[in-house]
Amino acid sequence: xxxxxxxxxxxxxxxxxxxxxxxxxxxxxxxxxxxxxxxxxxxxxxxxxxxxxxxxxxxxxxxxxxxxxxxxxxxxxxxxxxxxxxxxxxxxxxxxxxxxxxxxxxxxxxxxxxxxxxxxxxxxxxxxxxxxxxxxxxxxxxxxxxxxxxxxxxxxxxxxxxxxxxxxxxxxxxxxxxxxxxxxxxxxxxxxxxxxxxxxxxxxxxxxxxxxxxxxx
Amino acid sequence: xxxxxxxxxxxxxxxxxxxxxxxxxxxxxxxxxxxxxxxxxxxxxxxxxxxxxxxxxxxxxxxxxxxxxxxxxxxxxxxxxxxxxxxxxxxxxxxxxxxxxxxxxxxxxxxxxxxxxxxxxxxxxxxxxxxxxxxxxxxxxxxxxxxxxxxxxxxxxxxxxxxxxxxxxxxxxxxxxxxxxxxxxxxxxxxxxxxxxxxxxxxxxxxxxxxxxxxxxxxxxxxxxxxxxxxxxxxxxxxxxxxxxxxxxxxxxxxxxxxxx
Numbered sequence: 001x002x003x004x005x006x007x008x009x010x011x012x013x014x015x016x017x018x019x020x021x022x023x024x025x026x027x028x029x030x031x032x033x034x035x036x037x038x039x040x041x042x043x044x045x046x047x048x049x050x051x052x053x054x055x056x057x058x059x060x061x062x063x064x065x066x067x068x069x070x071x072x073x074x075x076x077x078x079x080x081x082x083x084x085x086x087x088x089x090x091x092x093x094x095x096x097x098x099x100x101x102x103x104x105x106x107x108x109x110x111x112x113x114x115x116x117x118x119x120x121x122x123x124x125x126x127x128x129x130x131x132x133x134x135x136x137x138x139x140x141x142x143x144x145x146x147x148x149x150x151x152x153x154x155x156x157x158x159x160x161x162x163x164x165x166x167x168x169x170x171x172x173x174x175x176x177x178x179x180x181x182x183x184x185x186x187x188x189x190x191x192x193x194x195x196x197x198x199x200x201x202x203x204x205x206x207x208x209x210x211x212x213x214x215x216x217x
Numbered sequence: 218x219x220x221x222x223x224x225x226x227x228x229x230x231x232x233x234x235x236x237x238x239x240x241x242x243x244x245x246x247x248x249x250x251x252x253x254x255x256x257x258x259x260x261x262x263x264x265x266x267x268x269x270x271x272x273x274x275x276x277x278x279x280x281x282x283x284x285x286x287x288x289x290x291x292x293x294x295x296x297x298x299x300x301x302x303x304x305x306x307x308x309x310x311x312x313x314x315x316x317x318x319x320x321x322x323x324x325x326x327x328x329x330x331x332x333x334x335x336x337x338x339x340x341x342x343x344x345x346x347x348x349x350x351x352x353x354x355x356x357x358x359x360x361x362x363x364x365x366x367x368x369x370x371x372x373x374x375x376x377x378x379x380x381x382x383x384x385x386x387x388x389x390x391x392x393x394x395x396x397x398x399x400x401x402x403x404x405x406x407x408x409x410x411x412x413x414x415x416x417x418x419x420x421x422x423x424x425x426x427x428x429x430x431x432x433x434x435x436x437x438x439x440x441x442x443x444x445x446x447x448x449x450x451x452x453x454x455x456x457x458x459x460x461x462x463x464x465x466x467x468x469x470x471x472x473x474x475x476x477x478x
Binding site for chain 1: 218219220222257262287288289291292293310311312313315337338339340341390391419420421444445474475
C-alpha cells in the first residue's frame with residue numbers, strides 16, 4: 001500500500017507541506033496519479049489560489065473519482081485551505097478568467113464556501129486562534145485545556161459554512177466566529193496552514209499521523 | 218482575534234546575512250538558515266529575507282538559502298530584492314518561499330503584480346514601497362510621500378498613497394511600507410505615513426523603518442494601524458528579544474501569538 005500521498009494540486013505551497021510532513025516523519029509522496037491515490041493509506045489535499053481554477057484542475061487530471069473513492073472508503077484525509085474548501089458543494093468565488101460563477105466542489109461535505117462580508121479586511125492574513133468544538137485527537141495538545149488554544153497561520157478570503165453544524169471541528173474569530181476546521185468521519189479539513197504554523201502546525205500534522213497509525217491497528 | 222505579527226528582516230548578500238552583532242551563541246551568525254531558525258525558535262511570526270546581492274550571476278544563492286531554510290523553519294517565508302519575473306517568483310515559491318516581495322520591477326511594470334497574483338494568488342504577492350516625505354503638501358493640505366525605487370536611491374515622482382491603492386487593485390495581498398526618513402534613526406516609525414496608507418487600502422500593511430523602542434512598535438500597530446511590524450536593528454543588535462516585544466505588546470492589550478505555542 002502506498003504511504004501518505006500529498007495530492008499534486010500544482011499549488012505554490014506543495015513543497016512546504018511535503019517538507020513539514022516529512023519533518024514529522026509521515027513519509028509523504030507527492031502524486032497526481034489516480035492509481036497511486038487509490039492505493040494510498042492516507043491523503044493530504046493542499047491548495048492555494050482560486051477555487052474555480054483548482055476545481056477545473058481536479059477535473060482535468062481526472063482525480064474526482066479517486067478522491068471521492070478514498071473519502072468514501074474512510075481513509076484518513078486532510079484538506080488544507082483551498083483543499084478543504086474544495087470538499088464542499090460550491091463556492092461564491094468566481095473566476096474572472098473562466099467566467100464561472102458559483103463553481104462546484106467535490107460535494108463530500110454539504111455546504112457553501114462564502115466570501116468574508118464587506119468591512120473586514122481581506123485576505124484574512126496572519127496568526128489566529130482555533131477553538132476546537134470538542135476534544136479530538138487532531139487537536140491533541142492544542143486545545144484550551146492544554147494551552148489556552150493554539151494560534152495557526154491563515155491566509156484566505158473565503159470561509160466554509162457546512163450545512164450540518166455537527167461537521168464543525170473548530171472555529172476562529174474574525175469579526176464573527178467562522179468555521180476553521182471540519183470533520184466528517186475520517187475526512188478532515190483545516191482552513192489554516194499547518195505547514196506554516198510553527199510548532200502548533202507540526203503538532204497537528206503529527207496528530208494526523210497518529211490518526212493514520214491508529215487506523216491500521 | 219488576529220494577532221499582530223513581529224517579523225524579523227534579514228539582509229542577505231551573496232547568500233550571507235550582513236547585519237547583526239548579538240549572535241555569539243550561533244556557530245555562524247552570517248548563515249541565514251541558522252539566523253532564521255534562531256528567530257523562529259524565539260517566536261517570530263514570519264521571516265523576511267531581503268536579497269541585496271548586487272550581481273545578477275549570484276542571485277541563485279538566495280534560492281539555495283530559501284530551500285535550506287524551508288527544511289527547518291515552518292513559518293511563512295518572504296523573499297524580496299531583485300525579483301523581476303514570474304519565472305523567478307515561481308522558482309522561489311517552489312523552493313519553499315510563501316510570498317515574494319516586489320519593488321523596483323513592479324514600479325517599472327505594474328503588470329508584474331497582476332501576473333504574479335493571477336498565477337500564484339494574492340496571498341503570495343507583497344508589494345514593498347520605499348517612501349520619503351516630500352516638501353510639498355498633498356492636495357488635501359496634509360503631508361505627502363514620494364515612492365523611491367532601486368533600494369531607495371531613485372525618486373519616481375509617484376505618490377505613495379496612490380501607488381499603494383493601485384498595487385492593491387492589481388492584486389497585491391500585502392504592503393510592506395518602509396519610511397526612508399525614519400529608517401535607521403531608531404526614533405520611531407512614521408505613524409502618519411502608516412495611518413495614511415492603512416486608511417487607503419484594505420489589505421494588511423507591514424510597518425518598517427525607525428523602530429528603536431517597544432513603544433515605537435506599539436505606536437505603529439495602534440496609531441499607524443499596521444497589521445505587522447518588520448524589525449531589523451532592534452533584534453539584530455539585541456536591544457530586545459521577540460519574547461520581550463510580545464510580552465510588552467500583550468500587556469498593552471494587543472493580541473500576539475504567544476512565544477511558546
